[in-house]
Amino acid sequence: MKKVLIIDDEEKLRTLLARIITLEGFEVIQVADCKTGLQKLSRQTVDVVLCDVKLPDGSGVELSKIIKEKYPATEIILLTAYGNIPDGVQAIKNGAFDYITKGDDNNRIIPLLYRAIEKAALNNRLLKLEKQLEGKHSFDKIIGKSKPILQAVELAKKVAKTDTTILLTGETGTGKEVFAQAIHHESNRSKENFVAINCSAFSKDLLESEMFGHKAGAFTGAAKDQKGLFEEAHNGTIFLDELGEMALDLQAKLLRVIESGEFIKVGETKPTKVNVRIIAATNRDLKQEIEHWHFREDLFYRISVFQIQLPALRERVADLEILAHHFTGIFALKMNKKITAIHADFITALQQHQWNGNIRELKNVIERAVILSNGNELSLDDLPVEIQVKSSAVIGRQLSAFSMQSVEKLHIQKVLNHTGGNKAETARLLEIGTATLYRKIEEYGL
Numbered sequence: 001m002k003k004v005l006i007i008d009d010e011e012k013l014r015t016l017l018a019r020i021i022t023l024e025g026f027e028v029i030q031v032a033d034c035k036t037g038l039q040k041l042s043r044q045t046v047d048v049v050l051c052d053v054k055l056p057d058g059s060g061v062e063l064s065k066i067i068k069e070k071y072p073a074t075e076i077i078l079l080t081a082y083g084n085i086p087d088g089v090q091a092i093k094n095g096a097f098d099y100i101t102k103g104d105d106n107n108r109i110i111p112l113l114y115r116a117i118e119k120a121a122l123n124n125r126l127l128k129l130e131k132q133l134e135g136k137h138s139f140d141k142i143i144g145k146s147k148p149i150l151q152a153v154e155l156a157k158k159v160a161k162t163d164t165t166i167l168l169t170g171e172t173g174t175g176k177e178v179f180a181q182a183i184h185h186e187s188n189r190s191k192e193n194f195v196a197i198n199c200s201a202f203s204k205d206l207l208e209s210e211m212f213g214h215k216a217g218a219f220t221g222a223a224k225d226q227k228g229l230f231e232e233a234h235n236g237t238i239f240l241d242e243l244g245e246m247a248l249d250l251q252a253k254l255l256r257v258i259e260s261g262e263f264i265k266v267g268e269t270k271p272t273k274v275n276v277r278i279i280a281a282t283n284r285d286l287k288q289e290i291e292h293w294h295f296r297e298d299l300f301y302r303i304s305v306f307q308i309q310l311p312a313l314r315e316r317v318a319d320l321e322i323l324a325h326h327f328t329g330i331f332a333l334k335m336n337k338k339i340t341a342i343h344a345d346f347i348t349a350l351q352q353h354q355w356n357g358n359i360r361e362l363k364n365v366i367e368r369a370v371i372l373s374n375g376n377e378l379s380l381d382d383l384p385v386e387i388q389v390k391s392s393a394v395i396g397r398q399l400s401a402f403s404m405q406s407v408e409k410l411h412i413q414k415v416l417n418h419t420g421g422n423k424a425e426t427a428r429l430l431e432i433g434t435a436t437l438y439r440k441i442e443e444y445g446l
């Protein structure tokens with residue numbers, strides 16, 4: 001059933017609108033402010049939002065922008081006050097479908113709503129197609145030529161076509177979700193849904209309801225029957241991220257789905273059957289979790305039929321350069337900058353770093369560097385100081401990474417850059433004599 005979300009703090013108007021729209025056979029959700037509206041949108045797919053301009057915690061015009069950015073398939077119709085055309089125009093600029101004047105355009109609202117619903121359906125079809133097109137090459141999107149990553153890709157490709165349950169292990173940011181998606185797109189289920197859920201993002205009860213759905217009245221706030229993500233993933237793939245965080249009794253329910261394909265919705269008595277391929281991921285050592293009674297051994301053996309260990313970035317230093325170029329290309333394009341090269345010192349510095357946050361951390365570091373970069377080459381200066389300092393030991397040869405001299409050298413270099421090489425100004429800012437500055441420049445080879 002198509003869903004319409006009404007965001008309006010005028011209760012009378014909201015209820016009236018809800019009644020008219022429900023009579024057309026749409027499901028209507030009503031809220032009175034932006035915050036609750038966004039919460040609803042994060043939990044369910046809404047086709048059209050009908051939104052007032054003046055809301056207690058913000059403006060509908062601004063909200064349109066946020067909604068379109070986060071949920072591009074959803075269409076928005078703004079309810080403006082009489083004669084306030086500029087708000088409507090701005091809303092359309094922000095991505096809204098159209099606007100109507102409150103109270104004045106009652107006859108327009110239903111035909112407009114139908115058109116917006118049609119447009120939302122078209123958006124959804126397009127997004128699905130785009131995803132499929134992207135997905136065709138998704139193993140190609142896994143960048144890296146080092147042995148450990150190529151081995152992981154080869155294993156994943158081999159198992160992709162089967163229905164086998166897979167456990168992806170590896171530190172945070174090593175690409176477990178990227179792998180899960182690539183496996184789905186390479187599988188025979190690629191035309192069906194890939195549904196991801198992060199088990200650490202919900203309380204135990206909420207996670208159960210997210211996974212399996214609930215019946216109306218199952219708990220306070222459960223006004224309607226709600227499908228769970230296992231049902232959404234029917235015939236497709238479900239990706240259970242951070243599986244190690246799942247509560248023990250929910251683990252038992254998951255085991256039942258794996259063994260029989262059945263689960264029971266919250267507040268329901270009959271089981272629901274689904275055909276879903278499960279890919280799970282964890283950055284915890286599940287064997288250790290079993291020893292501490294945090295993870296069920298039987299579930300572990302079921303889920304880890306096929307295990308793929310993703311290497312940490314520090315184990316694939318050889319890939320740093322190609323990954324750095326890959327992300328630089330992406331961010332330069334996004335920010336409309338012409339960056340054609342990366343200085344060798346920059347790469348050396350990357351190779352010296354520990355990368356506890358793995359590829360996610362590298363991606364952030366490169367994004368920052370692209371923002372900071374002034375020329376067409378990324379230079380050491382564009383890196384965060386802690387990464388520069390570690391590397392200065394190697395680049396400067398004679399300095400140790402932790403020495404005061406390393407920090408001093410870097411600091412002088414930065415101030416020199418800041419003053420455009422003006423020695424007198426640099427000495428003044430550093431509060432040292434010019435002669436001392438010249439000596440240090442020579443000593444550090446700046």
Ligand SMILES: Nc1ncnc2c1ncn2[C@@H]1O[C@H](COP(=O)(O)OP(=O)(O)OP(=O)(O)O)[C@@H](O)[C@H]1O
Pocket residue numbers: 141142143144170171172173174175176177178179241281283359360363
């Ligand atoms: N081999 C790769 N090539 C290109 N980009 C990658 C690769 N691996 C990971 N990424 C990028 O790194 C980021 C982190 O990847 P991802 O979310 O898959 O990691 P994860 O292991 O699932 O992390 P977490 O355990 O924290 O959920 C993403 O932006 C992803 O696009």
